[in-house]
Amino acid sequence: MSDDDLVAIRKNVIAAARLSEELVEGESLDRGHLGISSNETRRTAILQLGPVENIDRLAPNQQLRFAPAGITLVYGENGSGKSGYTRIAKRLCRSLAADDLRGNVFAESGNARKVTVRYKVGDDEPIALEWDPQTDAPGVLQQISVFDSGNARLYVDTKNRVAYLPKEIAILEHHGEICQRLSQGFATDERTSLTRISVPFSTGYSPGSSVTAMLARLDPARTDLPIADELNTLAELSDAERGELVDLERELAADPMAMAAARRRMVALLGRIDEVLVGLQEALSNDFEVKLAAARATCIEADKAVRLSAMERFANEPFKNTGTDAWRILFEAARAFAISSGDQTDDRLPAVEGDLCLLCQEPLSEAGASRIGRSMTSSAARLLAWRRRRERGLKKHSAA
Structure with a gap:
């Protein structure tokens, strides 16, 4: 008995129970399956x-x-x-x-x-x-x-006695095994179905009506379960019931309590939209634009003042553009090199006469040490000015 044969038998059992119309045609049993091809009844030896x-x-x-x-x-x-x-x-x-x-x-x-x-x-x-x-x-x-x-089918019982099972008995035993396998599958289907249908039905129907009678029959323990046609017929709405359903929908739509609840939800939503629009209006107003322009002008003036201060401080240095942005990049690179190449943990550059220059690595003269000291003072001033501009910008942005 193959798995396909077992599936075919299962489908035929379901069809015999009128739960399905899918019937599988199988091979009929004949004398050849039983090993009998002669009508001779006398003993043969x-x-x-x-x-x-x-x-x-x-x-x-x-x-x-x-x-x-x-x-x-x-x-x-x-x-x-x-x-x-x-x-x-x-x-x-x-x-x-x-x-x-x-x-x-x-x-x-x-x-x-x-x-x-x-x-x-x-x-x-x-x-x-x-x-x-x-x-x-x-x-x-x-x-x-x-x-x-x-x-031969060999069996050994607890007394270790050996017995041979004739073919006729083996067929009956195999038939019992198939029935047991089918029974286990149907039991699993039954448990699944019971779980699906074990739900409470709607209540409030008039006693003695066709609906209450049908609900009473929907019990797995009963033998007179309704068929699909009965349920479909009962579920169909008449023309009068359809008209009543339309009237109910119209009345529910005009219910004062439902309309009031819808209005309250609409008012809350409109209030939130108003808050968003007010915030957008303030952010896009002329006053805010004027504040942004003033803050930008302040930053530009502060940057110019720092640049002029640096140019005045380094006006007498040997190289032009000392104190500009390009010079500041070299200065900050020297500061990073000083930190990475020595034991010091701060950002101080060699600025004392006798300290080694970071570039030529020779002792600094008095003029070189003085120049580096002024550079450190200018760099600190530029950093302080930048921090102040940034703090003012953050405060204005937060206020906006």
């Missing part, structure tokens, strides 16, 4: 197997005889051919699993395989048959069942 040609390495002129009644015991050492004759019997008779007949690996390939079989039906004379394994065996031999360790 095998009397002889062999001689055998080109099957395993069985002796070609050897015969394995069986008593027509009673028990025949066949014994021999490993490799004597017992399993080979058993495989022949499983192909001739009924068996849960038949093995392929193998040729003699030491002989030339392509030789035909043959088995001489003698059997007896009822009290008739024995019949001798040269059987080709490529053809079907006589149907009367299907009355005989062959069991071995390869196809």
